[in-house]
Amino acid sequence: MRKLAENFGRDIQAGLTELGQASLLFVESLQFTLTGAARQQPVRLSAVMAQAMEMGIRALPIVTVLSLAIGAMVAIQGIYSLGLFGAESKVTLGAALSVSREFAPLITGVLVAGRSGSALAARLGTMKINQEIDALTVMGINPVRFLVAPALLAMLLMLPLLTWFADMVGLFGAGLYITTTLGQSFPAYLSDLQAALKVDDVLHGLGKSAIFAVEITLIGVVNGLGVSGGADGIGRVTTRAVVHGISAIVITDMLFAWLVIQG
């Protein structure tokens, strides 16, 4: 029992330490972004663009496929469940709100956590084991400026953009099913969509995705930099980054939804 309590205490301590590290990395990244150029230590735009390309542009095909499927799935379930009350005609409202407020940011966040969060952890972990992080430090190149800040900025730029793209594709997928099943024309569907969807609904999803972006990046970085051992260690931190990233996204999503609705 005592050992169990000790282990629990150790886990809590390790978790708080990682939270502290993540906070420091976030603050330091912001400092370099805002004041780095004045200190002759700028965050390179080319590095941000390279990361944005990898995290955002290369994720477009899979985001397209998943969003299309999720949109259609929401429409299928919506028509079925609303049909029980004879309210199929309200499916556009349900699809619009659930895709823009919930499914698009959540699925995109989970996808990017699995794809880019893990890649970031693996990359930094490998760099640490190969002494590349030490090499940067002794060259007078701050690893946070060189590696973390570009990844954070790229993620902050690309995840909301991907989420917005997922909104469009998801609603298109929902529209395809709704128009085919209910015999509605596509312009009529778009008109319903326009009436149902408010800017706030889209911003709700985009706001969440910005928070997810920070979480995915910092979790990937903290895990990558905390690697120990060889290839085994890299495998471990990569898995950990994905599990922690997805968990953080789902919990934040729930808290965000609850807070916004309370407000």
Next chain:
Amino acid sequence: MTPAIEVDRLFAHYGDKAVLRDVSLRVAPGEVMVIMGGSGSGKSTLLRHLLGLQLPTSGTVKVLGVDIVKGRRRSMLEMRRKIGVAFQSGALFSSMTVGENIMLPLREHARLDEATMRIMMRLKLDFVNLPGSEDLMPAELSGGMIKRAALARAIIMDPKLVFLDEPSAGLDPVVAAGLDELILELKATGVSLVVVTHELESAFRIADRITVLDKGEILVSDTVDAVRASPNARVQALLTRKVEHATHNPDEFLLALTRAN
């Protein structure tokens, strides 16, 4: 003249375990100091302290006159621009070509145009006998080529002080001798060098002075001839590669085993 390196009464611990004990040494400008010792002797830990990658429990470490514990961020940055480091693994960035690796310090610290940086990079590649390899990726290089490319990156900013961690480890004797030649050529330009190695032949060839570490303590820090003539048994064991057998009293050994249960 300010010493290249000045270490005074350095103590370092990993948890409760002391890994460096009362280490003091100086490296004069233009001098080649070789740090030797067996596995676990503390030489890598000492190197990490000299590079400011780890902070000591107590004692001072000054590199090019900058105290790595108390030094301000700006002076640390200035100091880092004047040193070069070639790590044991090379630590080349795997996502960059050899040329990009070598030019990285220039891109970050020097305000030079691309053409000038490329010329400087090619000069350094020529110096380390790797001409024409700037477009190769690190994964395409042999062990010896990686070491030489890492050396080229270490000297691209024309540093005053160069650290080399096990430069000839894992290389065949011919390639290793070639690297020794490069080190001697660098020394001839007035650069101070700190070389961590356990290759005796290489150490005696390149060193002005040798520091021998064992169990975190300096056994001797002197000229090559003085180290060779050292009466210290542990130094001689290292120099003659004599295996030290632990002596056990069988009774005490059995007693200790029983107690452990």
